[in-house]
Amino acid sequence: MKDPYDTLGVSRTATSDDIRKAYRKLAKKLHPDLNPGNTQAEERFKEVSSANEILSDPEKRKRFDSGEIDASGAERPRQPYYKDYAAGGAGANPYESRSGFSDFAGADDIFAEMFGRQGRQSRNQRGQDLSYTLSVDFLDAINGARKRISLPDGGDLDLMVPAGIEDGKVLRLRGKGAPGSGQGGPGDALVSIAIDPHAFFIRKGDDILLNLPVTIGEAVLGGRVKLPTPSGAVMVTIPKGSNTGSVMRLRGKGAPRGGGHGDQLVTLRVMAPTKSDSALESFLASWTPGSDYDPRKDMLS
């Protein structure tokens, strides 16, 4: 056990005022609640407090100076420190503040769900709104779907994704946020919708764009082909004489809009066979195109 005078860094002739000042100076630096996570500071604070218990009491100081008591055992037991509660499980600390990182990009979205009750809440205050992000399948966003979000606290949140919802839209679920304090009601859950891209549909406003590969024959001769739409496959007729870049409009096959739907715009892409085709090759070798068949004539005129 260290000498209490050494611990506080004062001389044996120090006045009670010197001792008080020395103790406060050290305690401000070492108080465990000002140093959560620093166990060394906590140990030092115990020593310093223990030394102060002896030296700040004239009677004890006299007995220590005369060798009647030693430097040990003077520290009174105390309540657990605030930090021991403040670092509790998620949502356990109503005082904890997020203002120290609220300027970080995305901090609201990412951390909102991890904090049960956030920030300082006064008594009778409405609960915080909690933000979530929900990934929605492309087709679910067009057609609408019922979704369930699993919350970090083990609960669930059911919501209806309305048909035709756009990427980035936020759904507000009243009363599904953090509980309020006192008489204040709960906050709302704010669910931000992130729509996953689709393998071949692209959404543009209320319209759906689709690049449709067709064969040379289908483009030149026309024909009926099956193609996908968000509401299922349909048969369409490729007009005779179509080409790469030809656009077909399928009315009402887009995303919901007002009472109706947008359109699906199908852009044709003529695909030559990927494997060598001797019949086609021999035909092309013997074929003499008409004199106006020059796809690059606009470039080189």
Next chain:
Amino acid sequence: MIINRIEFQHRAQIDQQTLDVWLEEQWLLPGETMTDLEFSEIDLARAVFIVDLKDRLGINDEGVGVILHLVDQMHGLRRMLGLIMPAPKAS
């Protein structure tokens, strides 16, 4: 565990007037029923911390408000850091 106002004052060793000021300053945010306040262990530990700040460390009221605000931010930051880093060693 829920602690009522009288027991809280006793355990934190503060008088009613002091507690009223702290509540007014929102240094403490207990729950509230129609007839009483409901304190928890964290409120009690926080009150003991405030007593420490004032009595042991000689901080005045303005200073206590500033310190609590910073400590609350620090705990928020520590939790955030805890979420993205391995847990600290148990102390």
